[in-house]
Amino acid sequence: MRKAIDSPFSPGSDTVPQVWAGRSAQLSDWRDHVRPRRIAGIHERGRTILGEAGLGKSSLVRRIARSAAESGDWVTPQLRIPSGTDPLKRVAAALLVLAEQAGLAASREKKIAQLLKRVEAVALAGASVSLRRASGPEPYTELTNLLIEIGRAAILHGDVMVMIHVDEIQNISDEDVLSQLLTAFGDALTHEEPVTAPGGVQFDRALPLAVYLTGLPEFLDMAGARKGATFARRFQTTTLAPLGDDDLFAALQPFVTEGWEIAAGDAGSERVFMEPSAQRAIVDLTCGEPFLFQLAGERAWYADTGTIITADHVMIGWRGARDEAEGHVQRILERLPDRERQFLESMAALDPEDRTLTTIAQHMGYGKGTEAGPVSQRLDRQRGIITRGKPYTFRHRAVEAYLTTDWPDLS
Ligand SMILES: Nc1ncnc2c1ncn2[C@@H]1O[C@H](COP(=O)(O)OP(=O)(O)O)[C@@H](O)[C@H]1O
Ligand SMILES: [Mg+2]
Incomplete structure (x- = not known):
């Protein structure tokens, strides 16, 4: 019997969906490109992933971050920037947590202890910290310095990446603060760290650091306004397209072939299947939208309690989802x-x-x-x-x- 609480579909919730479709280019970019190159000390730009609401930007980078964390990398949570807030505070606080993970808090070096103190001040007061202080570096420079220290610790640790994810970047409306944040990340990304190879040869390497920015396409206007060229040199931007029908189809294939396993109390586990016609119907209604895919799947799941999801269930479910689906597209147009x-x-x-x-x-x-x-x-x-x-x-x-x-x- 399928119950609502067992549904693997997750429209709207801010988690990595269990029923995952596509995005293999972006996942492989991280796995085969960004991570190995940066770990090897080769420069690789930050990544900016933009797109209309519901295309799966946050989920994509959350998924990348989760796989990074699973392989032992030092990863910030998704740092969602609410409108009108100071992102430097948020990022400073997250970097302090990474510094802790990197063992910097335990460092006996005076220089590091002082740096941590200054970043704590940024975490409290943000960009305005310099107003209350006569001298010393700008707050964003402190963030770069701490990022570099965390990167150094990662090099010493070996085979570990530092990964940062800032979400809803279009909400950073203060042009100066945005420029400071991008400079802080950009300077750390382009930093050349002198190291010595085992044979005694000295060389400069990039830090094992990756920065992912996600948000609405409007962000490009903001980043492009003054810092255009510098931004493009430091970040590679992708605009997400809708998912392909083949990817959506493949994501539902496990339901058709082996069934989706759900817990069945004392009885162990049970499987929920899907008729191929139901699979087809969900893909057709979804129009490539990740959000609508989760919505259609969830409503079909809720439409009945049997262990087979039929095309009828999809249609019944969709009737209840219709207004929400319409609202989703209307919101995109209204914006x-x-x-x-x-x-x-x-x-x-x-x-x-x-x-x-x-x-x-x-x-x-x-x-x-x-x-x-x-x-x-x-x-x-x-x-x-x-x-x-x-x-x-x-x-x-x-x-x-x-x-x-x-x-x-x-x-
Ligand atoms: N690759 C994917 N496969 C299946 N569902 C996805 C995928 N990416 C996102 N989703 C689902 O789509 C919805 C919107 O995703 P989200 O990441 O919040 O979009 P955005 O950040 O672009 O607004 C969520 O319910 C999420 O579970
Ligand atoms: Mg999002």
Whole structure:
């Protein structure tokens, strides 16, 4: 019997979902690229992962962080920055915990003890700490210094990475503070640490340090405004696309082939299966959205107590999820500047083969196609909602489904 509490689906909750789909490029980037290179002392940029709400940015980096922690790395929790707060405080506090893990707190070096004291002051007062202090380095420089010390400790320890995850970075609205935070990370990432190889040869190496930033695409405007070139040299930015149907399909395949194991009290364990038609239905309704995938799965699970999830259960469940699914897409559209939303609506109103810049611009009431150029460029390059091919197509499949079909209504 399947009970609500046994559902492995987790819409909205801030954990790594048990039913995981895709993102293999990003997972392998960490496993095969960032981690081994940095551990070997080779420079590798920080990573910025952006995308519209619900695309799985936080979950992705949480998953990377979890696997890092499992292999013994020193990892901060997801440092979510609430709007209007000082991120330096948050990061300082997290670095103090890493310093503890790195054994720095026990260090008898006076220099380190003093550094920890100064970072404690930053954790309390944030960027404003310098106002109350006549001299000494800027607060963000203290963060760099502590990061370097933690990195040194990691080198001495051997085979361990330091990993930092700052989430909701678009909430850092103070341009100076953002610039300070990016500089603190960037300086630590590019730091050259002199070391001596076993044979006595001296060389400079990078610290075993990785920085992941996640947030909404608007962040690019903020980071790009003044610090554009420096930021790009220090961070590699990816805009997440929706999940592919093949990945979603594969994620549900264990339900179909061997069943999903759930605890069954004294009786040991039991398995919940899924009909292939139910698997297909969930994938179709999801439109590539990780959040909707969890939602559709959860509602199908809740729709009945039997050990087989059927296509009927998916449909019954979806009826209850319909408003939430619609709200999810509406929130994405509502957040867009008027002209970007109008662009999408005009694009949706045209037949797929007529979706060229000129025709869309005409539909929007512009004289020339080029007038809509910047808007279309943002929707493509920055937000990843459309692809400017010949013709233009939607990359965000739930936005497309919402604007061009009856979805989320069942036909
Ligand atoms: N790769 C994935 N496979 C399956 N579900 C996912 C995946 N990534 C995220 N999710 C689910 O999608 C929802 C939104 O994920 P989240 O990471 O909070 O998105 P974002 O941070 O981009 O807003 C969560 O319910 C999460 O469990
Ligand atoms: Mg998030």
